[in-house]
Amino acid sequence: MKILVCISHVPDTTSKINFTDGDTKFDTNGVQFVINPNDEFGLTRAMWFKEKQGASVDVVNVGGPETEPTLRKALAIGADAAIRVNTEATDGFAVAKQLAKVVNDGAYDLVIAGRESIDYNGGMVPGMLASLIEANFVANCIGLEIEGTRAKVVREIDGGKETVSTSLPLVIGGQKGLVEESDLRIPNMRGIMMARKKPLNVIEPLDPSAETNATSFEKPAPKGAVKLVDADNVDELVSLLHNEAKVI
Numbered sequence: 001m002k003i004l005v006c007i008s009h010v011p012d013t014t015s016k017i018n019f020t021d022g023d024t025k026f027d028t029n030g031v032q033f034v035i036n037p038n039d040e041f042g043l044t045r046a047m048w049f050k051e052k053q054g055a056s057v058d059v060v061n062v063g064g065p066e067t068e069p070t071l072r073k074a075l076a077i078g079a080d081a082a083i084r085v086n087t088e089a090t091d092g093f094a095v096a097k098q099l100a101k102v103v104n105d106g107a108y109d110l111v112i113a114g115r116e117s118i119d120y121n122g123g124m125v126p127g128m129l130a131s132l133i134e135a136n137f138v139a140n141c142i143g144l145e146i147e148g149t150r151a152k153v154v155r156e157i158d159g160g161k162e163t164v165s166t167s168l169p170l171v172i173g174g175q176k177g178l179v180e181e182s183d184l185r186i187p188n189m190r191g192i193m194m195a196r197k198k199p200l201n202v203i204e205p206l207d208p209s210a211e212t213n214a215t216s217f218e219k220p221a222p223k224g225a226v227k228l229v230d231a232d233n234v235d236e237l238v239s240l241l242h243n244e245a246k247v248i
Contacts, residue, residue: 008036038114075195076187090210092124100132126173142177
């Protein structure tokens with residue numbers, strides 16, 4: 001079984017976010033980048049298939065040279081090879097087009113993508129990719145078992161879980177729950193040394209034109225000051241909730 005894991009290069013959630021050029025571009029200065037958490041759950045599950053079922057695991061990213069340290073970390077975790085499509089990730093459809101070519105050229109059986117990336121939270125790429133390559137697709141995946149060419153997938157739905165039986169080729173949008181957080185892997189020294197020798201192939205993109213573009217960004221408004229009300233003053237509390245907070 002050939003598995004491709006899609007890896008997004010995203011800012012660490014502890015990073016301070018700013019914008020430049022009139023709030024039209026993300027400022028990367030001083031920002032620490034990591035593997036997208038949803039993708040990391042998927043990569044860990046792919047490692048299980050590699051170790052238990054002999055699957056081969058490649059990772060792919062659409063982005064510039066600045067994303068290569070993130071791909072190298074995925075290789076250190078245990079992926080066999082990495083692919084970087086040499087173009088900026090401008091919008092969801094543009095990324096899906098690039099990934100579709102990689103999947104078709106590599107004849108992958110299973111594509112594991114994160115449900116969404118934590119930077120733009122678009123949640124579009126896995127579904128678009130599945131449509132472009134005419135593969136089955138399951139979103140919000142929290143469980144995955146493969147037996148031959150059949151897959152049993154558990155996905156999160158409103159108020160519960162749903163178990164789906166489907167066949168390969170398959171694209172999933174994975175998320176927290178696909179593996180336990182305690183099972184996530186930290187690269188060890190041996191993995192880091194081996195990652196230096198593993199192939200990281202840079203390929204040129206298809207037409208990188210995007211269907212959409214961001215016109216501006218805006219950070220959330222700062223939280224207002226807290227107003228304390230005496231526990232015995234119920235009338236004032238009701239008045240504030242009604243007239244200021246407007247929640248009753």
